[in-house]
Amino acid sequence: MTNHLIDIKNADSILIMSSNAAEHHPISFKRVLRAKDKGATVMHVDPKFSRTSARSDFHIPLRSGTDIAFQGGMIKYIIDNKKYFNEYVVEYTNAIADSREGCRNCF
Numbered sequence: 001m002t003n004h005l006i007d008i009k010n011a012d013s014i015l016i017m018s019s020n021a022a023e024h025h026p027i028s029f030k031r032v033l034r035a036k037d038k039g040a041t042v043m044h045v046d047p048k049f050s051r052t053s054a055r056s057d058f059h060i061p062l063r064s065g066t067d068i069a070f071q072g073g074m075i076k077y078i079i080d081n082k083k084y085f086n087e088y089v090v091e092y093t094n095a096i097a098d099s100r101e102g103c104r105n106c107f
Contacts, residue, residue: 014036014040014043020048022055049062
């Protein structure tokens with residue numbers, strides 16, 4: 001898993017894509033389960049059902065090769081509905097402008 005453990009601890013929702021974190025990252029996954037116990041929503045996107053799927057609130061079994069379209073749809077939804085921390089994005093990134101322009105003709 002690529003997130004810092006503090007991010008997992010403080011997350012409201014956690015998206016795990018194409019990884020059986022319960023088996024391959026057990027220490028990090030314990031943090032995910034602690035966050036879930038505190039109310040975080042855990043979503044697992046993977047074609048295969050695994051221990052990670054079993055412990056998640058949602059298992060989204062995408063067909064192989066459709067993960068990029070799924071991520072593009074999530075990005076579009078987040079941007080269109082302003083479901084991001086605007087102050088952080090403005091202060092520390094330029095990704096939202098790139099994503100907004102890049103997604104304009106995608107969907």
